[in-house]
Structures are given as C-alpha cells and as structure tokens.
Amino acid sequence: MTTPKTSYPKLPRVASSGDLVLDRRRDWAMAASADGFHQAAAEIYEQILERAPFWAMAWFELGQAREKLGDRPGAIAAFESAAARDPDGLLAADLRLAALGARPTPAAPSASYIAGLFDQYAANFDQHLQEMLEYRGPALLRAAMEGACDKLDRPFHFDLVHDLGCGTGLMGHEIWRDCDVMNGVDLSPKMIEAAQKTGCYHTLQAGDVVEYLNAAPAAQAALVIAADVFVYLGDLAPVFAASARALEPGGLFVFSVQSGEGADFSVGDDMRYAHSADYLLELAALNGLSMMSLEKVSTRKDSGAPVPGLVVVMGR
Numbered sequence: 356m357t358t359p360k361t362s363y364p365k366l367p368r369v370a371s372s373g374d375l376v377l378d379r380r381r382d383w384a385m386a387a388s389a390d391g392f393h394q395a396a397a398e399i400y401e402q403i404l405e406r407a408p409f410w411a412m413a414w415f416e417l418g419q420a421r422e423k424l425g426d427r428p429g430a431i432a433a434f435e436s437a438a439a440r441d442p443d444g445l446l447a448a449d450l451r452l453a454a455l456g457a458r459p460t461p462a463a464p465s466a467s468y469i470a471g472l473f474d475q476y477a478a479n480f481d482q483h484l485q486e487m488l489e490y491r492g493p494a495l496l497r498a499a500m501e502g503a504c505d506k507l508d509r510p511f512h513f514d515l516v517h518d519l520g521c522g523t524g525l526m527g528h529e530i531w532r533d534c535d536v537m538n539g540v541d542l543s544p545k546m547i548e549a550a551q552k553t554g555c556y557h558t559l560q561a562g563d564v565v566e567y568l569n570a571a572p573a574a575q576a577a578l579v580i581a582a583d584v585f586v587y588l589g590d591l592a593p594v595f596a597a598s599a600r601a602l603e604p605g606g607l608f609v610f611s612v613q614s615g616e617g618a619d620f621s622v623g624d625d626m627r628y629a630h631s632a633d634y635l636l637e638l639a640a641l642n643g644l645s646m647m648s649l650e651k652v653s654t655r656k657d658s659g660a661p662v663p664g665l666v667v668v669m670g671r
C-alpha cells in the first residue's frame with residue numbers, strides 16, 4: 356500500500372520529514388551549520404519549511420541557526436513554531452525558549468525528551484562523558500560521602516541504596532561493593548540496558564525518579580544518590596520530599612548540581628539546569644535534612660572549560 360503524500364503521521368516528525376528530498380536538504384543544512392555557515396543553513400531550513408511547515412525538527416534547527424546569527428527574535432519565533440508542532444515536548448523547545456528569556460523556566464523537561472536524548476546517547480555515553488567531558492562525578496561524590504561518614508564516625512557501608520538517574524551505572528560501579536542492595540532508576544530504557552550489563556544493581560527500573568521514590572518503602576534507604584541528574588530537573592522540591600521520605604533516620608542524600616546564582620533554578624545555553632546553593636538549603640530545611648557538606652567543585656567540562664558545580668551531602 357502506498358501512503359498518499361498528504362497523510363503525514365502525527366507530529367512531531369523528529370528525524371524525517373517523510374520526504375527523502377527534504378531530508379537530504381536537511382543533511383546539507385546540518386553540514387553548513389557544522390562548518391559555521393549559519394546564514395546558508397538558515398536559508399535551507401526556510402526553504403524546507405515552505406514545503407514541510409509541520410516539521411518540528413526543522414523549526415528547531417532553524418531556531419539554532421538564527422541563534423548563531425544573533426537573530427534572537429527570529430530564533431524565538433522558530434522555537435515557538437517547533438514547540439507548537441511538538442506536543443510531547445520531544446525537542447524541549449521550551450527549554451531553549453527559557454534560556455532565551457522568552458518563556459518561564461519549566462519545572463522539568465518532558466520525560467520523552469530525556470528518554471530520547473539518553474536513548475540516543477547510551478551507546479557512546481561512557482566514552483564521551485569520561486574522555487571528552489572528563490566527567491568525574493562518581494569519584495567526587497564518593498569522596499564527599501567518605502568525608503561525611505568519617506565525620507559521623509560511621510562505616511562506609513549502606514544497606515539499601517537508590518541510585519537516581521543511574522544511567523549506564525557509572526555511579527553504581529563506584530560504590531556497589533559498599534552496598535548490600537543497590538537499586539537504580541532511569542527514564543531511558545537504553546541506559547537501563549547498559550546499567551544491567553554492569554551487574555552492580557539488584558533491580559533496575561525505567562521511570563521517573565520521583566514516581567519511583569514515592570513507590571519505594573518509606574524510611575528504609577541508607578543512601579539516595581543522584582550523580583549529574585538534577586541538571587535535568589528544575590524544580591527539586593518533589594525529589595527532595597520523595598528522597599526524605601525514602602531515607603531512614605541517619606540516611607544520606609548525596610547529589611551534584613551545576614551552580615547557579617540568583618534564581619532558585621535556571622536553564623543555560625547547554626539546555627541544563629543550574630541551581631543556587633540557597634535554594635538547596637531552603638529545600639533541605641523544608642524536608643528535615645541537614646547539610647553535611649556542600650563543596651564547590653566541577654564534575655565535568657564543557658567546550659574544554661570546567662562547568663561550575665556543587666557536590667552536596669545531606670543527612671536525614
């Protein structure tokens with residue numbers, strides 16, 4: 356059966372317009388962008404969109420090209436067009452619009468954006484993060500936890516652990532020998548598949564961290580840990596409340612964030628959230644958590660420069 360040209364499937368079309376010629380033109384536009392020819396790229400996208408105005412991805416990439424050209428109003432218009440054609444938020448145009456100051460900062464990106472992003476990334480994640488971005492989150496979080504355990508004069512051993520946004524298992528691999536039961540959760544099924552292969556986890560679940568924690572038994576976890584995950588969550592109030600609920604008295608809540616100033620949380624050009632230290636302190640107080648250490652440290656680089664961050668240990 357042939358599909359008539361007009362019966363396009365429901366939006367958004369992410370990787371394809373459904374028309375091979377337009378898809379090929381998008382390849383040219385992407386190549387032009389990669390070589391720094393943003394004007395040429397923008398013109399190709401504009402031509403594509405005359406024929407395929409439904410193509411959310413092309414609107415999004417036009418927005419990126421216009422941003423590179425310093426055309427803020429044009430970029431905003433293109434990202435708004437992408438958002439309007441992407442009801443599931445697969446492209447997270449709302450994050451770009453927030454970064455441009457054109458929309459309020461969303462509380463969180465859509466689950467479909469996070470799952471799609473990390474499903475694509477899963478196969479190369481460890482190599483890219485550790486070699487290109489010099490990611491050292493797991494070692495830094497472990498060192499901060501060791502410091503907290505020394506202060507508390509308690510052994511570095513945890514009965515029940517929840518690894519939030521476990522990804523491929525880099526954090527779990529760093530501490531699994533010191534845990535009796537370590538469970539992981541992640542929105543990306545492909546990251547979960549990779550974590551499974553480490554053999555470090557007792558259970559792994561594809562899902563959202565807050566839903567997962569709220570379904571976990573209350574007051575039983577010795578450790579709730581989230582390495583480089585809260586950069587994908589703006590409003591941390593729900594995950595703080597859910598973590599405090601899951602932790603046993605004396606349990607540790609350990610995580611990293613990108614540092615932000617002023618606002619409780621904001622979205623940067625990198626589409627990641629940054630959080631202020633005052634906001635973390637406020638949420639700790641609201642949830643009966645005490646601050647044990649808050650260290651200014653960078654867990655990774657971006658374009659060769661260290662990204663300012665915080666590594667935090669709180670106690671229940």
Ligand SMILES: C[S@@+](CC[C@H](N)C(=O)[O-])C[C@H]1O[C@@H](n2cnc3c(N)ncnc32)[C@H](O)[C@@H]1O
Nearest residue numbers: 473520521522525541542543563564582583587
């Ligand atoms: C940068 S990776 C970090 C993975 C791992 N913790 C590590 O240190 O290597 C962020 C992970 O958080 C997951 N994630 C982001 N938001 C999430 C959410 N709301 N619920 C569950 N997982 C989430 C992503 O799918 C991704 O695998």
